[in-house]
Amino acid sequence: MVDVIVIGGGPAGLTAAIYLGRLHRACRVLDAGRSRARWIPESNNCPGFPHGISGEELLARLRTQAESFGARFEQASVAALARSATGFRIEGEDGRCWQARAVILATGLADRLPDIPCVEEAVACGALRLCPVCDAYEVSDREIGIHGPWDAIVSHARFLRGYTARLSLLPTDRDGDAADLDGIDVRVLPAKGQLVFDGKRCGYALDDGCYWFDTVYPFLGCRSSAHLAAQAGVALTGAGEIPVDAHQRTRVSGLYAIGDIVSGLNQISVAVGQAAVAALHVHGELPFAPRG
Ligand SMILES: Cc1cc2nc3c(=O)[nH]c(=O)nc-3n(C[C@H](O)[C@H](O)[C@H](O)COP(=O)(O)OP(=O)(O)OC[C@H]3O[C@@H](n4cnc5c(N)ncnc54)[C@H](O)[C@@H]3O)c2cc1C
Missing domain, CATH: 3.50.50.60 (FAD/NAD(P)-binding domain)
Structure with missing residues (x-):
């Protein structure tokens, strides 16, 4: 039983992992490795990088930072998410299972691309x-x-x-x-x-x-991964979106959603801001953990 499992290792999920690690919470990131950010040849609106940064480089830096504070990573594609008596049960496509007291969903979107070679x-x-x-x-x-x-x-x-x-x-x-x-x-x-x-x-x-x-x-639209939230009991909006409150909480206790999967403005700066808000709130909701 881990304190928090973050599903998705893009800018949102990785930032949540940085915060949770620095809050001394046990955190695991399960990631399928298809962040939208990997497409970015060079981002020039990412605060703090006046000469630009590629998406791959940003992801690598965020992951190194999260690991340095104790977050653990597993390459995994999550197939099922369910509420359990003590938290959540998560099942991977390959049959692996995990349990967590709380879950932060940061699974993003997938762009529909034109059907052209290369x-x-x-x-x-x-x-x-x-x-x-x-x-x-x-x-x-x-x-x-x-x-x-x-x-x-x-x-x-x-x-x-x-x-x-x-x-x-x-x-x-x-x-x-x-x-x-x-x-x-x-x-x-x-x-x-x-x-x-x-x-x-x-x-x-x-x-x-x-x-x-x-x-x-x-502009051909996107595919959302909101179905995982629906599996856990979240009633999606008519447009298939996950409703969240100002703390990024869904209506299922202990389940949060951040980044492109919930944001109307799909930007790294929005994703990382939502991650900080969610991580701090999860920390406050988890059992008190004084340092020995
Ligand atoms: C070409 C391009 C250029 C862009 N340029 C910029 C820019 O310059 N500045 C900017 O601010 N934004 C830019 N963006 C947008 C930015 O990439 C996204 O806003 C950002 O990546 C969202 O972060 P996220 O963590 O919410 O989602 P993502 O980065 O998409 O990460 C989601 C992660 O969840 C994983 N995942 C999904 N489903 C599962 C599952 N079932 N199990 C396990 N893992 C799963 C995915 O594999 C992925 O790794 C650009 C996007 C594109 C496509």
């Missing part, structure tokens, strides 16, 4: 970007495409128009209607072109040729 390379070189809040600054005044269902890309046009005048909408489902744009001056290309990647740039191929971009932002 899509990971396209993200790594910045031809494809997934988060304008994260990195649109880096492509200010460049040729940018927004790819996805019309309603989704229209809702991002205003935000990205603040970064460049060379903005095109590349709808996947239907031809766009200029009336939806509320006067925002962007180029709208015909729907259902083919997104392509030539090793350096992404293009949008139509019958009359291919339009090339310095970067393309796809």
Whole structure:
């Protein structure tokens, strides 16, 4: 029986582990190793890194820091989470089991990516970007495409128009209607072109040729891992989200949720802030543990 098991070893889960270790709580992190942060070629809005930091480097630093305060890590994909008489029972896909008094769920989201060959390379070189809040600054005044269902890309046009005048909408489902744009001056290309990647740039191929971009932002949605919270008895919202209070508590006693899995603003700074709040609250709720 561990004090706290953190499920997910991205920025949220790793920060929670740092705090719990420094609170002298026994903490184990179970992680499947697919943090969204691993996609980040270089983050320039991560506080304290004025020259930028890659996602892999940030994850490695956070893990080293958590381990230095006693957090233990296991590579594991959690398949089941259930409330028990004394806390929680957690089961891995490979049949391993763990027990904890409290659980912090930090399992994040998985982006739905366009179906193009070498899509990971396209993200790594910045031809494809997934988060304008994260990195649109880096492509200010460049040729940018927004790819996805019309309603989704229209809702991002205003935000990205603040970064460049060379903005095109590349709808996947239907031809766009200029009336939806509320006067925002962007180029709208015909729907259902083919997104392509030539090793350096992404293009949008139509019958009359291919339009090339310095970067393309796809908005194809995400897959959530909120089902683990539901298994433990949390009633998800109609949109499939996990409701939490100001301490990051779910409605199931002892179960917390932090990071992209609950945040509307999917950012590292938000994830680490929520982690600190949850870790301190869990600590206060666990049995008092005076030092001998
Ligand atoms: C291309 C890209 C660029 C980005 N750039 C920036 C940026 O510059 N600045 C910024 O602030 N944010 C950026 N972000 C967003 C940032 O990566 C996320 O906000 C952040 O990673 C969220 O942290 P998290 O810990 O909540 O989730 P994640 O980092 O996604 O971590 C979740 C972890 O949980 C694990 N997991 C999931 N399910 C299970 C399971 N069942 N069992 C065990 N483990 C599980 C996953 O494998 C993963 O390791 C970027 C995202 C992308 C995709």
